[in-house]
Amino acid sequence: MTESRCMARLLASAVHELRNILAVVRESTGLGIDLLDMERKSTGARPSGERLHGVLEDSQKAVQQGAALSDAMDYLASASEMEAKGPCDITRVCHVFCLLYAREARSSKITLQTDNGEDPVWAQFSPVILLRALLDVVDLCTSVGGQISLRLSGERRDRHEGVVIEVFDGTNRELVVSALASCPRLEGLRIGWRAKLMPWTSREPRFFLTISETGGQAETN
Amino acid sequence: MGLRLLLADDERDFVDTLAERLRLRDYEVQVVYDGAEAIRAATSNKPDLVVLDLYMPGLAGDEAIKQLKMMYPAMPIILLTGHQAVDDNGTSPVSQAFACLTKPLAFKDFVAIVEAAVREGTTTGRGE
Structure with a gap:
């Protein structure tokens, strides 16, 4: 086993x-x-x-x-038993992440939100890979002091599925936005996958988190 | 007289309390604590509806529903489970249930489903 x-x-x-x-x-x-x-x-x-x-x-x-x-x-x-290539409903993973990590996030004064009832957004990677990437995003926010609210939602943008991360409220908003903007790639994903964090320039302060295959190479910053 | 319900669940605290709430609303409720007892009670009392826990020691709910549906095809049966994902691909006995509900239940929703299941059972006819 x-x-x-x-x-x-x-x-x-x-x-x-x-x-x-x-x-x-x-x-x-x-x-x-x-x-x-x-x-x-x-x-x-x-x-x-x-x-x-x-x-x-x-x-x-x-x-x-x-x-x-x-x-x-x-x-x-x-x-935890799903295949590396999914499928994964990003909307549901966001909702699950917010429920599972709410308590720990609160200890860094980070509020996690997601909208219930959104349509599923399907992607071809494991939910665990996305959960890991979301945890990295929250860790990044914690490392600069937390004290913000994050809203997560699944979305499709230019034929890529990902998570829209909206940073709102809180005294540390500018610091958090700057930390996320300077960290386009997240560490720690399993070999063969990378997570990319793109500022959503037209609708600041938002970021678009995508997961993609690297073809067997581990990627770091 | 209210509807006659048979509840089968090995979680005694849960099923006894659920039965008491149903009795307050004029349902006639019989409670048993395993699948084999459920088969015996359904055979002798012919309830309007059976509620079965899916995972019971001894004769589990999926086996009990199989046997009950062989004897009384039109008898409405509702399954309860503590598991979220039920393997229902249309071929398992689970697919013979009117509904498969996850605990903890919202009581109002449960009553609405019970009523709907009995209505459908009445419409399709229970000629056994």
């Missing part, structure tokens, strides 16, 4: 268990809300009941967030 297969199996099993736990919390809090609603109908609202209702609703929202995170982990488990 390969290491990636081993990781994928362990991760998939953990996600299954996590979903079961979330399902119990969701149904238990849902039952609590049901019972409070019934009591409210028969005896009228009580302050303690209203408070409890709010707490249970917060728990339901937390379960929804946990379920979204579980979906992202499940995608990571299946992505």
Whole structure:
């Protein structure tokens, strides 16, 4: 068994268990809300009941967030076994990346955003290669102090599929834009692939991240 | 009398609570905890709809649905799973389910799917 297969199996099993736990919390809090609603109908609202209702609703929202995170982990488990040439839905990878890395990014005061419901943008490389490149982009932002918001979205531009990275808000915006502009190639991708970061000159401060094959050569800056 | 539902899931805390919420809404709910029990209960009680967990110890949901569909082809069945990706290429028993839902469920959505599945079962006729 390969290491990636081993990781994928362990991760998939953990996600299954996590979903079961979330399902119990969701149904238990849902039952609590049901019972409070019934009591409210028969005896009228009580302050303690209203408070409890709010707490249970917060728990339901937390379960929804946990379920979204579980979906992202499940995608990571299946992505780790995908072929190097994909296919990869860039829109979905952006969404998964934002969910998986939100916590760590927040510790550098970086907010990650992506638009839900965008159309898929298909490309011929592995999702893991793109995840790695996105991690490099965030590391680059962290290295100059973070404190910005990044919006990621899949797009097709001049027959190339890639990620539009929009830098907005935050006190470090200029520093981050300058760091990204001076780093056209990202390090650390697997041999045979390169990630290129192009300033989107017509719509600054945006960048277009593309992944392409190099024909077997490792590329660095 | 409300619809008669059979729920089969080895996650007892989950399925017992789900059943209680459904009973509050006037469904008549029977709960079992494995696939073999589900076959026995469906055979003796002929519920309006069966909800099966896909991964149960012993007789799993995919095997249970195969057996139930052989005996009662028109009986609506909904599958539940903690796995996101279900291998449904149209040839597996999973494709015989009315829907395959991922936990945790949004209760309102679940009820809507239950109602839709029973409506379709009624339309297609359950002559077994």
